[in-house]
Amino acid sequence: MPVAHKTGTVKSKQGSNAQSQKAPAAKTVKAASKKKDEEDGTETGEGDEWMQGKTLIKPLDQLDLTEAELKEEFTRILTANNPHAPQNIVRYSFKERSYKPISSVDQLAVHFVLEGNLLHQDSDEARRQRAKQGLPEEKDTVETAVAEKPETPAAGGEDAGDVEEGGGEERADSVESKAGKKEQKITNQFNFSERASQTLNNPLRERGCQTEPPPRANFSATANQWEIYDVYLEVLQKQEKNKEKAKAVPKKDDDKGKKKMMLVETQSDDITKVAKVAKIIERMVNQNTFDDIAQDFKYFEDASDEYREQEGTLLPLWKFQYDKAKRLSVTALCWNESYKDLFAVGLGSYDFTKQGRGMLVFYSLKNSTFPEYIYPTTSGILCLDIHKHLPYLVAVGFYDGCVAVYNLKEETLQPIYKSTAKSGKHTDPVWQVKWQKDDMDNNHNFFSVSSDGRVVSWTLVKNELVFTDIIKLSLEGAVSEGPEGVQLPIMACGTSFDFHKQIDYLFLVGTEEGKIHKCSKAYSSQFLETYNAHNMAVDAVKWNHFHTKVFISCSSDWTVKIWDHTIKTPMFTFDLNASVGDVAWSPYSSTVFAAVTTDGKVHTFDLSINKYEAICQQPVVAKKKTKLTHIEFNPVYPIIIVGDDRGYVTSLKLSPNLRKKPKEKKGQELPKGPEVEIAKMEKLLSLLREPENSNA
Amino acid sequence: RPDVIQPGYEPGTVVTDAVPQTTAPLGSPSEAEVEETLKRIQTHKGVIGTIVVNAEGIPIRTTLDNSTTVQYAGLLHQLTMKARSTVRDIDPQNDLTFLRIRSKKHEIMVAPDKEYLLIVIQNPSE
Numbered sequence: 001m002p003v004a005h006k007t008g009t010v011k012s013k014q015g016s017n018a019q020s021q022k023a024p025a026a027k028t029v030k031a032a033s034k035k036k037d038e039e040d041g042t043e044t045g046e047g048d049e050w051m052q053g054k055t056l057i058k059p060l061d062q063l064d065l066t067e068a069e070l071k072e073e074f075t076r077i078l079t080a081n082n083p084h085a086p087q088n089i090v091r092y093s094f095k096e097r098s099y100k101p102i103s104s105v106d107q108l109a110v111h112f113v114l115e116g117n118l119l120h121q122d123s124d125e126a127r128r129q130r131a132k133q134g135l136p137e138e139k140d141t142v143e144t145a146v147a148e149k150p151e152t153p154a155a156g157g158e159d160a161g162d163v164e165e166g167g168g169e170e171r172a173d174s175v176e177s178k179a180g181k182k183e184q185k186i187t188n189q190f191n192f193s194e195r196a197s198q199t200l201n202n203p204l205r206e207r208g209c210q211t212e213p214p215p216r217a218n219f220s221a222t223a224n225q226w227e228i229y230d231v232y233l234e235v236l237q238k239q240e241k242n243k244e245k246a247k248a249v250p251k252k253d254d255d256k257g258k259k260k261m262m263l264v265e266t267q268s269d270d271i272t273k274v275a276k277v278a279k280i281i282e283r284m285v286n287q288n289t290f291d292d293i294a295q296d297f298k299y300f301e302d303a304s305d306e307y308r309e310q311e312g313t314l315l316p317l318w319k320f321q322y323d324k325a326k327r328l329s330v331t332a333l334c335w336n337e338s339y340k341d342l343f344a345v346g347l348g349s350y351d352f353t354k355q356g357r358g359m360l361v362f363y364s365l366k367n368s369t370f371p372e373y374i375y376p377t378t379s380g381i382l383c384l385d386i387h388k389h390l391p392y393l394v395a396v397g398f399y400d401g402c403v404a405v406y407n408l409k410e411e412t413l414q415p416i417y418k419s420t421a422k423s424g425k426h427t428d429p430v431w432q433v434k435w436q437k438d439d440m441d442n443n444h445n446f447f448s449v450s451s452d453g454r455v456v457s458w459t460l461v462k463n464e465l466v467f468t469d470i471i472k473l474s475l476e477g478a479v480s481e482g483p484e485g486v487q488l489p490i491m492a493c494g495t496s497f498d499f500h501k502q503i504d505y506l507f508l509v510g511t512e513e514g515k516i517h518k519c520s521k522a523y524s525s526q527f528l529e530t531y532n533a534h535n536m537a538v539d540a541v542k543w544n545h546f547h548t549k550v551f552i553s554c555s556s557d558w559t560v561k562i563w564d565h566t567i568k569t570p571m572f573t574f575d576l577n578a579s580v581g582d583v584a585w586s587p588y589s590s591t592v593f594a595a596v597t598t599d600g601k602v603h604t605f606d607l608s609i610n611k612y613e614a615i616c617q618q619p620v621v622a623k624k625k626t627k628l629t630h631i632e633f634n635p636v637y638p639i640i641i642v643g644d645d646r647g648y649v650t651s652l653k654l655s656p657n658l659r660k661k662p663k664e665k666k667g668q669e670l671p672k673g674p675e676v677e678i679a680k681m682e683k684l685l686s687l688l689r690e691p692e693n694s695n696a
Numbered sequence: 697r698p699d700v701i702q703p704g705y706e707p708g709t710v711v712t713d714a715v716p717q718t719t720a721p722l723g724s725p726s727e728a729e730v731e732e733t734l735k736r737i738q739t740h741k742g743v744i745g746t747i748v749v750n751a752e753g754i755p756i757r758t759t760l761d762n763s764t765t766v767q768y769a770g771l772l773h774q775l776t777m778k779a780r781s782t783v784r785d786i787d788p789q790n791d792l793t794f795l796r797i798r799s800k801k802h803e804i805m806v807a808p809d810k811e812y813l814l815i816v817i818q819n820p821s822e
Contacts, residue, residue: 226784272726274748277807277814278733280794284805285740288820370736 082107283366290368293317297365297639302655310609312616312657314602317639318368320345320649324376325359330643332384333632338391340636341365342372345649348380348399350629355380355399360406363649375406375413385446387435395446395458397430403448403458405465417465419458424467426450431495437504447499449509453491455519471524473511495537502548508565510538516553518565531568533561540582546590547681554583560595562607564685571685572611576603582630584640588659590681596620596628596642604658608680616658620650742819744802749773749813760817768804772815776808 085107090099119126221227287294297317305312325347332346341364348358358380362373379400387393392408396415402425404415419425428451435446436457445459453473459466473492493512500506505521506528514536518529534555544550550571554560556579561570578597586592591607604616620628621644630643638654738746738759745760753773758765780792794807802819 222781224781224785226781226788229784229788272730273809274812274814275730275733277809277812278730278737280807281805281814281816282733282737282740284794284796284807285737285743285816285818288803288805288818289741291820369740370733 080107082109084109282370283364286367286369290318293368297637297653300653302657305655305657308657310615310657312604312655314604314616314618314620314640314652314654314658316620317651317653318365320363320368320371320651321647322359322361322371322374324374325361325647328357328359328380328647329627329645330629330647330649331358331380331382333630333641333643333649334384334386335632335634335641336386336391337388337635339364340634342391343632343634343641343649344384344386344394345643346381346384346396347647348382350645358398360384360394360396362408365651373408375415377404382429383432383448385433385435387444390444393435393444395433395435395448397433397448397450399429401426401428401430401450401452403430403433403446403465405446405460417460417463419465419467423465424456424469426452426454426456428452428493432497434497434499436499447497447507449494449497451493451495451512453493455494455497455509457521469524470521471509471519473509473517493537496539496541498542498551500543500548501545508541508543508551510541510553512537514538514555514557516541516563529565529568531563533563533570534559539580540584542583542585544590544681545585545587547678547685550590550681550685552583552585552593554580554595556580572607574603574605574614576601581628584631584633586633586659587635588638590678591684592658594631594633594640596631598627600624600626600628600644602628602631602640602642602652604654606658606660607684609657609660611684616655620652621648737816740818742821744817744819746817747815749815751811768815768817769813772804772806773813776806776813780808 085105087105089102089105091102092098093100119129296315300315302313302315328347329349330345331348331350332344334344334346336342336344343363345361345363346358347361349355358377360373360375360377360381361371364372377396377398379398379402381396382399383397385395387395394406394408396404396406398404403419405417407416410416426448430448430450433446433448435444439445439459441461443459443461445457447455447457447470449455455470455473457468457470459468473494492515494509495512496510498508500508507519507521509517509519510533511517514532514534516531516533516538517527518531519527533553534557536555536557538553538555541551541553544552549564549566550562551565552560552562558575558577558579560574560576560580560583562572563570574595576595576597578599578601581596581598583593583595586594589606589608591609592605594602594604596602600619600621602616602618602620603614604618605614609615620642626644626646626648628642628644631640633640638659639651640654641649641651643649734746734748734757737743745758745764747755747760747765747768748757749755749769749772753770755765755769760768776792776795779795783790783792792808794805797804797806798820802817805816805818807814
């Protein structure tokens with residue numbers, strides 16, 4: 001066993017020795033084995049001498065191995081790894097932001113370092129030291145250099161281009177010495193030889209590629225507040241359209257139609273779009289031409305009225321005429337309640353021998369040369385009324401007994417409703433129409449009065465005009481013999497009517513016989529009251545705007561009468577020396593009214609100033625042959641319009657005296673409102689009533 | 697003038713009036729209506745000339761000579777755009793209705809529209 005042990009160890013020893021020569025670094029591994037080897041070595045050495053005498057002493061702690069175990073060959077692998085080198089160095093990688101183990105660790109183990117102090121003679125440090133050490137060394141070298149000098153310049157030139165030679169060292173020394181003197185730059189330690197070679201330059205070729213540039217367009221725009229607003233509006237409208245489309249089942253035909261419409265609109269250079277603008281321009285041009293009239297209308301106040309206590313004047317303003325209506329006379333006038341500068345003129349003829357066509361014309365004060373709306377009609381118009389709340393609905397009564405309703409918003413020239421012989425039209429001319437409040441079903445309705453003695457209510461139901469006889473005017477006492485002995489009452493001819501401002505069912509009807517009947521909508525056969533008003537036909541009857549009891553009537557018998565409806569006799573009577581065509585209360589005062597006569601005069605009265613005479617009697621039309629037919633006060637502006645039988649409408653401004661408000665008493669505030677007007681009237685009436693009461 | 701007596705008729709039937717229909721109400725004006733209005737303006741007292749300019753500043757209708765028209769159209773178009781921009785900048789819901797320039801000799805009136813511009817030169821004192 002010890003032999004085997006030895007061989008094992010010898011093997012290992014040899015192996016280790018061989019290895020150790022190769023890799024002296026791997027000592028530690030063999031340290032233990034070497035020790036053993038040494039021990040064994042000493043043992044064997046000692047064993048040779050002491051073989052006989054001694055047996056091997058087995059240390060006590062020596063391993064006892066079996067033979068098999070002893071024969072076991074241990075392979076020792078010698079690696080070049082440094083056992084002291086760390087195996088798991090990690091470095092922080094900023095790229096991966098984590099600690100990463102380094103793949104290869106430095107395995108160098110330094111056993112011994114000795115820094116030497118040898119310098120190469122050609123190095124910088126050596127030269128510096130030599131320079132420090134001084135000249136004596138240089139002198140020696142110079143002497144040798146001088147001798148060799150003549151050689152070197154000649155040879156130097158040759159050497160310049162040569163490769164390294166054996167004698168290069170000498171020359172190098174000489175070059176060195178030269179360097180010591182001149183400090184020439186030495187580029188390499190052996191010999192500087194410049195060698196340049198030109199490579200073959202490849203010919204340069206330029207290759208370019210150009211793409212097609214994207215199409216460019218210049219765009220400029222301004223971004224104003226209003227442009228942004230417009231865009232938002234468009235978007236809103238589109239959204240709304242989309243909503244509507246979503247709601248309605250898509251109709252392809254309509255869409256196609258719409259598309260066609262769209263195309264047409266964009267293609268044609270449509271002049272109809274200039275319409276609105278042309279209208280504005282026309283008004284402007286007219287304003288320029290009639291500038292002084294416009295200024296008067298707005299600002300002129302007759303200053304001389306201060307000196308004339310009880311008189312006023314009328315200042316003529318615009319004159320409206322339409323050349324196609326020259327032969328017609330003005331038969332009706334009406335202001336529009338909503339558009340204060342718009343008024344309607346009905347044209348026709350009062351002469352029954354000259355009955356022909358008629359016209360409905362609308363004028364605006366802004367344009368006196370041409371009407372705003374024109375509707376020609378087949379029959380002469382005798383009366384018209386504009387709805388108070390719906391400024392586009394106009395009711396018209398004709399000479400042939402028909403009534404019609406026009407809608408100004410519609411494009412057609414035809415009325416939207418017209419009464420027919422079947423649907424109860426009058427058999428005689430319609431003298432007055434008046435809109436009423438909407439009935440319970442919210443249908444519009446209006447009343448008409450005609451010479452056939454009927455007061456009819458017409459209701460606009462969907463597409464039809466439904467009529468209802470309200471009252472039949474019968475002559476009292478007069479009864480005619482009809483066929484088969486039936487007694488028929490003779491109808492009176494109604495020529496005018498007016499509805500009470502506050503009491504809805506109460507209305508007055510004036511007849512051709514000169515009587516005025518007070519009627520109620522509820523009673524169709526009986527009158528509430530009858531007044532023997534005039535000797536001739538009652539041309540106009542009008543309730544006072546303020547005082548609920550007072551009404552006025554005028555007639556061709558040259559008189560104008562003011563009544564209190566509770567008293568059968570008139571309160572005031574005025575004789576105007578000519579047939580009175582029309583009378584109208586003023587909207588601003590309860591005591592002011594105006595009347596027009598056939599001699600071309602306008603008579604204005606103010607009862608609070610003068611109870612007996614007109615405060616203004618003014619001829620309005622130039623030729624005395626023109627008869628004035630109608631008069632209307634503007635609800636807002638201090639002007640009146642007067643129509644005559646030549647188709648002209650003249651507008652006049654009322655002077656301040658005609659527009660007087662009640663004087664304020666000292667110390668009291670100026671009272672305002674309709675109550676004042678009523679009180680004013682009442683005062684006048686009370687003066688009249690007392691003597692009457694006493695008389696009666 | 698013949699006296700035409702017409703009995704009552706059904707609503708909705710076409711009525712041939714004795715008066716030819718030359719004018720239409722201004723709900724949606726016909727071309728003839730507009731032409732007539734323009735003619736009235738042109739023949740109005742004191743009016744020197746009328747120009748209709750489209751949205752690009754090109755005159756499409758005029759009663760003046762070519763050079764004057766072009767000059768007026770170009771200058772007034774720019775001025776109107778500026779005026780309109782001013783008005784709308786202050787309040788986008790507002791819009792310019794018309795513009796009047798009164799000079800010593802005459803008055804230039806411009807009324808803009810969405811697509812067109814109508815220019816009228818008038819001598820108001822005539």
